[in-house]
Amino acid sequence: CFTLSAAVSAQKTLPHLQKKGTATQLIVNQKPFLVLGGELGNSSASSFQDIEREFPKLQKMELNTVLVPASWDLIEPEEGKFDFKIIDKAIDQARKNNLKIVFLWFGAWKNSMSCYAPLWxxxxxxxxxxxxxxxxxxxxxxxxxSDQVFEADHKAYSQLVKHIAAVDKTENTVVMIQIENEIGMLEDARDYSKAANAAFSTQVPESLMKFLVKNKKDLHPSLSEKWGRQGFKTKGNWQEIFGADLFTDELFTAYSYALYVEKLAKTSRSLHDIPLFVNAAMNSRNRLPGQYPAGGPLAHLIDMWHSAAPTIDFLSPDLYDGDYANWVTKYRLHNNPLFVPEVKMTGNNGVQAFYSFGEHDAIGYSPFSIENNSEAGSKRLANAYSKLKQLTPILAKHQGQGLSKGLLFDQKNIERIINYDDLKITARHYFSLPWDARAKDGSVWPEGGGLILRLAKDEYLIAGSGIVLEFEKENEKKEILAKDLGEDGFVAQGGKDQKQNQWNGGKRAGIGTVDEIDINEDGSFKYIRRLNGDQTHQGRHVRIGVDDFQILHVKLYEYQ
Ligand code: N0T
Structure with a gap:
């Protein structure tokens, strides 16, 4: 009895995922952990000097986690001879700089290619x-x-995981592992080797068809539609079941890669049970499978990955093409939590981080090539991440219940309306106010973003940068047609009737108090200053300028 519970608690002390409502939380040392991350450039952790130079910079940027390549060619330079000094160096430097690590297994595939396989x-x-x-x-x-390819990759990966298990039994420095990197076929959408051709022209595996039938209602819409066009057939080869086109080749590729990855994942789990994920290069810019890495862990292929690689915890997107909110939304699914291992470094990444945690209960956020962040970008990220660190316990406590929302604005997308019961919040980009010279002088608006967390009926946390919010009761206005009143209150000459919002009676929402705060480690609020007067437009709105990240504690009230 004692040994059993000891074994259970030992197991539970490793980093793991835990469901909370609609959210999936990463638990590290018994606490929910938001990955405030950054990924190192591909060649920036392959020497001791580089690691020693880069890691302290990351702590200054207030990262709590660094994503670090674990390169096959560096750990097995000669077949069967393993050398983990570079891995140990990264772990040691992470500990010295108060960082967690997510290792990226650059094994058989890195951005489709096999460049990280050792020369032998x-x-x-x-x-x-x-x-x-x-x-x-x-x-x-x-x-x-190829079985041989798998055996060689599997052997090296197993040695790596065994090594991590041995050196990181109690400290939990390594919190997750990414298996391979941006898998996918290029040029053509599938492999045309003999073995691949044989698999492609034979029956689609029964286990896949069973999975698809069982999950028919929950399949990704694009797969459902594609399969439906063939009449939801369940017997036949790939083309018979899914149709003869490039996207069927891609399904086949996804399934094949996933079968392979599953075997690595299973071994990984049995050696050291920490979360495992795969990452995808996007199918962006209207490219076709093979123009983009076909068959990677892309959202439209999620059912292939789930069917063949159930041990993988989630699929995650690498985002380089702008339109951030649109892309992340594709990856925050009922059956996939959001983790962004790579995103283009912009110097203003913090606003996207706030949005991701607020809107999507993200597990983490991580700009790529983080060690090359500019001085200004580093400072700004530190500002954002330090506030997110403070917010972590309170966000985690409220996750998965629809209490938090994310905001992300740019020059084209400036407004969002959010409802909490009968409260209507209109949030906008800070530059929708004419008060900052940069709003109107032709400057490109920096992205503004943040999060709203409802603590109680009339109590909210609002945090982020470059946002302004107004509050009203849902039905306090009604639309009427009337002559436009000029600023002087007179009807404009010759003016036509226009749609206007008129007061509709009933209760109104007022701003009670707005305090800028920090949050102490025990969750209590540390008062910095009260914002009032000009800083709230005399009680009309709550705002955070574009130059700083802040946490505001807002109390509302009702009046009539
Ligand atoms: C990423 C990175 C690294 C505007 C590219 C992104 C990383 C890999 N691939 O620097 O190589 O290891 O995962 C590919 C998407 C680039 C598209 C840029 C279009």
Whole structure:
């Protein structure tokens, strides 16, 4: 009995995922943990000097987590001879700088290619065969259909995980592992090696069809539609079941890669049970499968990945094409929590981080090539992350219940209306006010963003940068047609009737108090200053300028 409970609690002390309402939380050392991250450039953690130089910078940026490549070619330079000094160095430096690590297994595939496989593997292409294009051209992409490729990759990955398990038993410095990086076929949408062709023309595995039938109602709409066009057939080869097109090739590729990744994930789990994920390069800019890495862990392929790789905890997007809110929304699904391992570094990433945690209960956020952040960008990120650190316990406590919302504005998308019961909040970009010279002098508006958290009926936390919010009761206005009144209160000459909002009677919402605060570690609020008068437009709105991240504690009230 004692040994059983001891074993259970030992297991529970490792970083793990836990459901809370609609949210999935990463638990580290028994507490919910928001990954305030950054990913190192691909070649920035491959020497001791680089690691020693870069890691202290990350702590200054207030990161709590760094995403670090674990390169196959560096840990197994000679076949069967492993060297983990570089891994140990990263773990040691992380501990010295109060950082957690997410290791990225750059194994058989890195951005589709097999460039991180050791030279002995690359040269022995007879033993470790390549994927082929339709035209028969060998690619510098190892074939996922080769057992030898898998064995070699699996052996190295297992050694890595064993090593992490041994050196990180109690400290929990390594909180998650990403398996491979941006998997996907390039040029053509699938491998045309002999083994791949054989698998493609044979029956679609029964286990996949069973999965699809069982989850028919919950399938990604694009798959449902595609399969539906073929009459939801359940027996036949890939083209018979899904149709003869490029996207069927891609389904096949996704499924094949996922089968392979599942075997790594299973071993990983049995050796050291921490969360595991895969990342995807986006199918953006209207490219077709093969123009973008086909078959990666993309949202429209989620059912292939879930069916073949159930041990993977989530699929995560790498976001470089702008339109952030639109892309993350595709990855925050009923069956997939949001974690953003890579996002383009902009110098103003903090606003997106606030949005991601507020709107999507994100597990984490991580700009890419973080060590190259500008001085200004580093300061601003530190400002954002330090406030998010303060907010973590209170956000975590309220997650998964629809109590928080995220805001993200730019020059084109300046307004969002949010309802909490009968309270209507109109949030806008700070520059929708004419009060900052940069709003009107032709400057490009920086993204503004933040989060709203409802603590009680008339009590809110509002945090972020570059936002302004007004509060009213949902039905306090009604639309009428009337002559436009000029600022002087007179009807404009010759004016036509226009839609106007008129007071509709009933209660109104007022701003009681607005305090800028910090949040202490025990969750209590530390008063910085009261904002009133000009700073709230005499009680009309709550705002945070574009130059600073702030946390505001807002009390509302009702009057009639
Ligand atoms: C990422 C990174 C790194 C505007 C690219 C993104 C990282 C990999 N790939 O620097 O290589 O290891 O995961 C590919 C998307 C770039 C599209 C840019 C379009």
């Amino acid at each position: 593997f690359k040269k022995d292409y007879k033993k470790y065969p390549r994927a082929y294009t339709k035209a028969g051209k060998p690619l510098e992409i190892a074939s996922s259909f």
